[in-house]
Amino acid sequence: MLVSAKEMLEKAKAGKYAVGQFNINNLEWTKAVLATAQELNSPVILGVSEGAGKYMTGFKTVAGMVNGMMEEMKITVPVALHLDHGTYEGCLKCVEAGFSSIMFDGSHYPIEENIEKTRELVKICADRGMSLEAEVGSIGGEEDGVIGAGECADPNECKMIADLGVTMLAAGIGNIHGKYPENWKGLSFETLAAVQEKTGEMPLVLHGGTGIPEDMIKKAISLGVAKINVNTECQLSFAAATREYIEAGKDLQGKGFDPRKLLAPGTEAIKATVKEKMELFGSVNKA
Ligand code: 13P
DSSP: OOOOSHHHHHHHHHHTOOEEEEEOOSHHHHHHHHHHHHHTTOOEEEEEEHHHHHHTTOHHHHHHHHHHHHHHTTOOSOEEEEEEEEOHHHHHHHHHHTOSEEEEOOTTSOHHHHHHHHHHHHHHHHHHTOEEEEEESOOBEEETTEEEOOOBOOHHHHHHHHTTTOSEEEEOBSOBSSSOOTTOOOOOHHHHHHHHHHHTTOOEEEOOOTTOOHHHHHHHHHTTEEEEEEOHHHHHHHHHHHHHHHHTTGGGSTTTTSHHHHTHHHHHHHHHHHHHHHHHHTOTTOO
C-alpha cells in the first residue's frame, strides 16, 4: 500500500540520511526502482512529473500500475507515489487519482499567491493523510519546457511556507535540473544553512540530484536535506545501456528485438543507478 512521505522523511531528517525520489517514465522504470528499493530494504519516493503522467496516459494509469506492481512484486518497503512540480490543477488530479503525495510548485508566483495556494493544498492533504511538498526559489534548468534560473531561496519566505504545515520544503540553493554546466558555482550551503535555521525540523528537498558531486550531497544531508530527487541520471544510464545493446547488433540476433530483451539492459542500468544513489544517500536498510 502506498504511504505518505511524512514518516519516512521525518525519520531520515532525524537519522541524517536522505530518501531518494526517482522519477518514473514507464513500466520498466517503475519496476526497476521498486525492485531496487525492496532489494536494499530502502524507503523510496516515485516521482511523476505532469509530462510523464500525460505520457503514461494519465495519473490514474500511473496509480493503477504502481499499486498493481506493489502487490504483484510483494513490495513491503515504504513507497510514496508523488507528483513532481505540480500545478494547482495537477495536484487536485493526483489527489483524485490516488497518489499518496504531491508537490505544489508555486515558486514562479509572487510569494503571497504561493502561500495562498499552498495553504489550500495543506488542508486538502491533511484531510487525506497525504504529504505535501512546497517550493520557494525556482530550481534552474528545464523541466517540462519551463526553464528556471536556479535561484537561491529567501530563508524568510521559506519559513512562511514551512509554517503553513507542509510536509517537506524544496528551497532553491543554486541547484538545477539536468546536467550541470562546466561553470556551475556549486550549491549555496550558506542559503541551505540559513533555510535550515529558520525552518528547524522541516525535511528539506534537494532537486536536480543528477551530477551533484558526492561531497556536496553529503554536506547537504548534514545541513537538513532529507529528500533528493534524481531523474536525468536514470535516463542517461538507460539510454547508454540501450545504445550499447543496439550498437552491438544484439537486436538483430535471434529474438533480440523482443522488447523484453531490448529493454532489459536499460532496465538493469536504472537499477544500478538507483542502487548507487540509495547507498550514497544512506537510505539502505532504513525501511
Ligand atoms: P535531475 O533530472 O537533475 O536529476 O532532477 C530531478 C528533479 O529534481 C525532479 O524534480
